[in-house]
Amino acid sequence: MNRRTLLLLSGAAVVAVGGAMLLTPADQPPPSPAGAALAFRGLAQRLQSAAKIEAKRHDGTLEITRRGETWVLPAKGGYPVRQEKVRELLTGLTELRLTEPRTANPEMLDRLGLEDPARDGATSTLLRVLDAQGGVIAELVIGRRRVRTQGNVPESAYVRRPGENQAWLAEGRIPVDADPQLWLDRDIANLPRERVRRVAISRTGAPPLVLTRSADADAKLQLAEPADAPPTDETALDEVGRAFEFLTFLDVKPEAEIPGEALGETRFELSDNLAVVVRPRKDGETIWITLAAEGDDEAARLNARWRGWAYQVGQWKEKAFVPLLAELRRQEEQRTEPADEAPEQPAGATDAPPPAPQAPAAAQDTPAEAPRPPQ
Incomplete structure (x- = not known):
């Protein structure tokens, strides 16, 4: 076998090895621990x-x-x-x-x-x-x-x-x-805002509020009662409508152990014959709620999860579950309210502070001018 034949055979071997490497997957699966x-x-x-x-x-x-x-x-x-x-x-x-x-x-x-x-x-x-x-x-x-x-x-x-x-x-x-x-599975409910048709808010120590939504597809919640209320803030009303969207809890207790002071009660009426009653309580800076559903099969499923439990939710949920009328008002309206009048002052009185008393000349610290020497 001459030198040329050896070189040709060596080249063929290199090509065969290279092809085998290309056909072999780069990432081999690990050996089974079976x-x-x-x-x-x-x-x-x-x-x-x-x-x-x-x-x-x-x-x-x-x-x-x-x-x-x-x-x-x-x-x-x-x-x-x-x-x-x-x-x-x-x-x-x-x-x-x-x-x-x-x-x-x-x-x-x-x-x-x-x-x-x-x-x-x-x-x-x-x-x-x-x-x-x-x-x-x-x-x-x-x-x-x-x-x-x-x-x-x-x-x-x-x-x-x-x-x-x-x-x-x-x-x-x-x-x-x-x-x-x-x-823990922290999900409480996820009810889209579009399903909320009416909200009746009874906050302790505050006048009752009623929010409604018309039957139009793009309708938004509006303040229906009191009828003579000032203009409202659309974002604040929307927060009430979104109260049950992706609602989760921070902590949970048996309902009998719920802490805090009762804030009232709010009834959310939704489409498909569902209503949810929320009873919030405030314990320091924390908000706790209990929930009860009314209606058909959907209400039964929700009550099976909620019954007997109290949930701690975010502090911001207080304005969604039991808002005050002032929290629903348009911010511009609140800023343009006249300031409270100052109390009446006696005649001749001014707001300027009285002048500071002057010290007697003898008590002043500035030394007297020394006499000039004779020329």
Whole structure:
């Protein structure tokens, strides 16, 4: 074989390798962890008897308990949590796999965020799933999570079993949050402003107000009572109409524990035979409301969610639920009102302050002029 033949064969080999590289996908999928051991074998069957979920950290414990088919927060009077978040957590535990053993040295656990969760300043979380008798169904100390940018790479976290020093890298999603606020569905209602046809406002210590909207498609709320009221501000009226658009709460309590002083009552009449009665209360700077719906099936669904609960809403909602007449007036009208008259003064009196008293000449500090010497 001569030199030319060798060069031709080498060139062909280079072309073949290059073609193979072009035909091979650049991003190979990661190896499947299917061969790794499940963290909890047979967990799905045992979870049918789950009655409590605990997430313990050094600064507190989150508890979620089961009432019938609903998971609730005892710290919020038994208010329901986001059920899909509970399902995601429990499903994640059943699918969690221990893919790689890591350190078993207790002095190294801090680096993985797997220190004792009860220790001050610890970042780890002790997750436990218990049955109705308090028996442990599953428990795990969860440490740092590994962040991966590729979309086809599963989530992972460092974990260990309580009472053991062996750390593991586990693949799977474990959406555990120790903050109870993150488990709540904050939506109260979302009723478009166009549905509001009439609003009757009875604010404590203030004259009643009535707002109405005509049947026209583009009609806006107007102040109907009192009839002799001054011109109103369109934006302020629109805020009343939007009272239930994307309405969310900041906090929630059982209705029997609602704090504050009652501000009155407002009845919103909407299309499709729906009415909503709002009863706000003010506790310092916070606004709390209770809601009751009247009507057909839609009202029944809303009452199933609202009944028995008091919601803290934003302070600005006070002007939407129980506005005063002065808050609905056009701003220009308020600014052009004459100022209060000053009290009458005696004859000869002026607004100028009296002159300051002069000190006697002898008491003045300016020294007398010295006599001139003789020429």
